[in-house]
Amino acid sequence: MGPQEAPRTTWPKNAWYVACTPDEIGQKPLGRQICFERMVFHRGRSNQVVALEDFCPHRGAPLSLGFVRDGELVCGYHGLSMGCDGRATSMPGQRVTSFPTIRAFPVLERYGFIWVWPGEADQADPAKLHHLPWAESPGWAYGGGLYHIACDYRLMVDNLMDLTHETYVHASSIGQKEIDEAPVNTRVEADQVVTSRFMEKIAAPPFWRMALRGAGLPEDAIVDRWQICRFSTPSHVMIEVGVALEGLGGYDAPADRKASSIVVDFITPETETTHWYFWGMARNFAVEDTALTDTIRQGQAKIFGEDLEMLERQQDNLLRHPDRRLLRLNIDAGGVRSRMMIEQAIAAELAAAT
Incomplete structure (x- = not known):
């Protein structure tokens, strides 16, 4: 081009x-x-x-x-x-x-x-405009950052709608083998694609041990963990994540028995092979603790930095081999359906223009 x-x-x-x-x-x-x-x-x-x-x-x-x-x-x-x-x-x-x-x-x-x-x-x-209730509530704290990433923005959507990669790319922070072992469910709800995964009676990985401490809970406790990824057009992904002391309802556990948050992902295309990635985390525990906000931001920056390297090198491979057919597995369903929703929005615009 x-x-x-x-x-x-x-x-x-x-x-x-x-x-x-x-x-x-x-x-x-x-x-x-x-x-x-x-x-x-x-x-x-x-x-x-x-x-x-x-x-x-x-x-x-x-x-x-x-x-x-x-x-x-x-x-x-x-x-x-x-x-x-x-x-x-x-x-x-x-x-x-x-x-x-x-x-x-x-x-x-x-x-x-x-x-x-x-x-x-x-x-x-x-x-x-995509509604963000947490951004209007004093009961939530937010911290985030920005990366410029040299890959197609849709590769980032794929990445965020399939968190299986955490076991491997983020092994030292949020990854654990139970992510691989837990079944993933994908569905379409109105104008969203939703993928979800629930893990019961597991040890919290390092990032969530830190979050448990911040929430005033024992970091070595056995927990129930969840990941609920929600894609909406044009390219937003909100991920409900958290851990709760095991046996108390997991996602639905009382607020004082869990550390939960929303991973905020706004993916803004720049060119066909570059995008702006606005990332952050909104949490509803220890909201006055600015030191914890900084600690979480630093932890997220490291995590997303690991994604950056993987995605940019993936993009380089795809540019070198444009004719190679990529596989579609059951874990890819969230990304596939999100891309379908993007294509439908583009088709609607083109139809209206003509």
Whole structure:
């Protein structure tokens, strides 16, 4: 694929994607490519987030190399100022009323993230944003991070919808042989693909021993463990995970007898072979313990770093051998059905366009 060649359709565009976190938009504009669209983010006069095409209409320079002045984006090449609607407002020694406009993307700031809609602006409905109840509740704590990963975003969806790999990729943190031994169930619920696995009367792996300590529970206790992965379009995966003191109901055990959380995964395509991975964990125990939040974040960073290496090298192999047929096993059902849901969303967009 040449540098100017747009990819074939591999993702829905009429959807809300996480573009960045609020702390990434500071005094300088932020440039980011999302669904092959090069965008620039900054804050306008009233502190609202603005997303524009990262292209100066004068000479095509990236506006992300400019600066923000009085809530407007100023090109760092010749000083052209761009309004929040994508219209040129001023330029030293020039009249700009006839300058072409650039694209402005719908954008939302909600749940601690900046969301962007790369598709048709007139279809950008805030009501279509994935609802995150935990992000609005004081009874939950959240910590996370961001990785840029050189692989097709759908490989990450596959990875998250089949946690069998934990036994091998994450053997020192969250993996254990019981994951392999426990049956996995896959089903479709309304607009979600759900895979679930339950393990009873097992020893907690290192990461969950740490979580048990944080929840004020004995780290060496025998536990019941669960993993419930929920995929929703365009590319979000929320994973309910946890351990409870054995024999008390597992997933349904009393809150003070378990350590449970939601692994948060927002996967934002950049190109056909790269994506932005916003990861984190929302927990509803020891929510005031900021040190525990940092410890969990560090643990997750290590875990997801192990995924990063595996996925990037997997992508390299697939590019080297594009004609090789890959196997589909029962453990792959969650990823397969998630991809089907993605394809259905893309097909619906194409049908509406034609």
